[in-house]
Each structure stands twice: as structure tokens, then as C-alpha cells.
Amino acid sequence: MSAHSTATIEGVPYATTDGGVKLSYQVRGDGPALVLLQGQANDHRWWDPVRDDFASAHLTITFDWRGTGDSDKPDEPYTTRGFAADVVAVLDALGVDRAHVYGTSMGGRVAQWLAADHPGRVGALVLGCSSPGGAHGFERSDDVRRSLAQRDRAAAERALLDLMYTPAWLAAHPGPHRTTGDPGMPAYARRRHLAASAGHDAWDALPAIGAPTLVVHGTDDVFNPAANAPLLAGRIPGAGLRLIEGARHAYFEEFREVASPMVLEFLAAGPL
Incomplete structure (x- = not known):
């Protein structure tokens, strides 16, 4: 295990990578270690609405991707494989040899590399609303891309929320929403995150x-098309597949009463 340091800045704990990048991390709960990995351009607050579901049974570990939250924001290329190495730096700083891993959206892409490149560090693996990327993955449609690229930022924000949640849920939960990006990110870091996720293969x-x-995966997810789920399950030996009927991209929040127990049951049976 590499020696990565841990320290605090103004009371915020952080790990330092071999390259000197400081990564802010958060720990809550008790039990077997569980790393929670959020989506592109989001900090650890992505998990706030459901974190207690897991902290009741696990030592939950989150961190802010480089470019987000309280972590450093170097203006240099980011990759999902590099993000996986950052996860290892956080685990090393905490003295955690092995952890279960639950990654959603881009976090699921990072989790794939974590399990492939660092197999000794991963117990059970959950890949939520994710994709294998590259030429084999199913990309979102041009209509979805155009809706997110509108110059009217309010309209683009509404389009994103519509991709994450059903209209009925949004009507009952007006926000604030934790899954639409870290508002404090520099523009260059957002572009770096987009390139990292798009370049995943x-x-x-x-x-x-x-x-x-x-x-x-949610059956109604068109932000990261649900067709990616059977691709991943069929490509990873022995993987199971669970589809949540009617759910969109943020299935883990809107359908938490289904999703969280499903994941907890799976993790309880996995070796660590």
C-alpha cells in the first residue's frame, strides 16, 4: 500500500496524491468500509439525500473529485482512470486496505477502473446508471445533448432536472437538488470533467x-441510456443486473426506498 498523507486545512481533512493534489474527504458511520462515488462535476453532496441509508450499516467514505468541492482544482487533463487512482490515495490516507464500492454515473465509470486496476482494494462492486464507454457504450441522443447545451442556462438546468427525476417527483421536491453539479466549480474544471467522462472506455x-x-439502472434513464446496463452486466463475469422500473438517472434518490435496500442487501453478502 502506498503511503499517502492525511492532514487538515481549516478543519477539512484531505489526502494528498503522489502528484501533490489535495483531495478533501468525508467519513461517516461505522461498519465495513463503503466508498461512494458521485457523478461528473459533482462534489460529495451528491450523496447527502441518501447517505444515512448506508452510514447506518457502513463506514461511508466520500471525497470531492479533483476540480470540485474543497479538493484542489488543477487545470490539467482528468481521466476516469486517474480518478480511480485518487480513490486509492484517499483509502491509503485513511488506512483502509479494502472497501466495498458504489459508483453512480461517472462514479460508476471510475469504479470500473478501480476494480480492474486495484482488485485487492475492492470488496463488492455496485455500478449505478453507468456505462462501459467507448465505441461499445450507448450514448445519449442528439436531442438530449441539445437540451443540455441551450444558451438559456435556466432552460438547460430544467432539462437536466427532467433527465434526473420524474415530473411528479420534481413537483413534490422543488429542491435544492444535489445532483446537478457543483456550483463552485471553475469553468475549466467542468470542461475537464466532461472530457474525462466522455473519454472513458x-x-x-x-x-x-x-x-x-x-x-x-433506471428503465427510463435517457441521460445515460438504460441499454448500457445489460452491456456492463454481460461483460463483467458473474455480474447481476437490477432495473428499477420508471426511474430516471437519479434513481438512487427518487427511488431510494427500492434502491438503497437492494444495494445494502447485495453488499451484506459480499466479501470484504
């Missing part, structure tokens, strides 16, 4: 994943 590495794996 773990197809060739997936068959080497040996961790018990569960793939979870």
Missing part, C-alpha cells in the same frame, strides 16, 4: 473484474 478491462458486481 473500460470495455477491454471489464472481463478482468473479479469483484462480485451488481449493475443497477
Whole structure:
């Protein structure tokens, strides 16, 4: 295990990578370690609405991706594989040899590399609303892309929320929402995150994943098309697949009463 340091700045704990990047992390709960990995351009607050579901049974570990939250924001290329190395730096700083991993959206892409490149560090693996990327993955439609690229930022924000949640849920939960990006991110860091997620391609590495794996996806997810779920499950040896009927991209929040127990049950059976 590499020696990565841990320290605090103004009371905020952080790990330092081999390259000197400081990564802010958060720990809550008690029990077997569980790393929670959020989506692109989001900090750890992505998990706030559901974190207690997992902290009641696990030592939950989150961190702010480089470029987000209280972590450093170097203006240099980011990759999902590099983000996986950052996860290892956080685990090393905490003295955690092995942890379960639950990654959603881009966090699921990072989790794929974590399990492939660092198999000894991963117990059970959950990949939520994710994709293998590259030429084999299913990309969002041009209509979805255009809706997110509108110059009217309020309209683009509404389009994003519509991709994350059902209209009925949004009507009952007006926000604030934790899944639409870190508002404090510099523009260059947002572009770096977008490039990292778009450049993800773990197809060739997936068959080497040996961790018990569960793939979870909402059937109505068009932000990261649901067709990616059976691709991942079929490519990773022995992986299970669970689809949540009617759910969009943020299935883990809107459908938490289904999703959280499903994931907890899977993790309880996984070796650590």
C-alpha cells in the first residue's frame, strides 16, 4: 500500500496524491468500509439525500473529485482512470486496505477502473446508471445533448432536472437538488470533467473484474441510456443486473426506498 498523507486545512481533512493534489474527504458511520462515488462535476453532496441509508450499516467514505468541492482544482487533463487512482490515495490516507464500492454515473465509470486496476482494494462492486464507454457504450441522443447545451442556462438546468427525476417527483421536491453539479466549480474544471467522462472506455478491462458486481439502472434513464446496463452486466463475469422500473438517472434518490435496500442487501453478502 502506498503511503499517502492525511492532514487538515481549516478543519477539512484531505489526502494528498503522489502528484501533490489535495483531495478533501468525508467519513461517516461505522461498519465495513463503503466508498461512494458521485457523478461528473459533482462534489460529495451528491450523496447527502441518501447517505444515512448506508452510514447506518457502513463506514461511508466520500471525497470531492479533483476540480470540485474543497479538493484542489488543477487545470490539467482528468481521466476516469486517474480518478480511480485518487480513490486509492484517499483509502491509503485513511488506512483502509479494502472497501466495498458504489459508483453512480461517472462514479460508476471510475469504479470500473478501480476494480480492474486495484482488485485487492475492492470488496463488492455496485455500478449505478453507468456505462462501459467507448465505441461499445450507448450514448445519449442528439436531442438530449441539445437540451443540455441551450444558451438559456435556466432552460438547460430544467432539462437536466427532467433527465434526473420524474415530473411528479420534481413537483413534490422543488429542491435544492444535489445532483446537478457543483456550483463552485471553475469553468475549466467542468470542461475537464466532461472530457474525462466522455473519454472513458473500460470495455477491454471489464472481463478482468473479479469483484462480485451488481449493475443497477433506471428503465427510463435517457441521460445515460438504460441499454448500457445489460452491456456492463454481460461483460463483467458473474455480474447481476437490477432495473428499477420508471426511474430516471437519479434513481438512487427518487427511488431510494427500492434502491438503497437492494444495494445494502447485495453488499451484506459480499466479501470484504
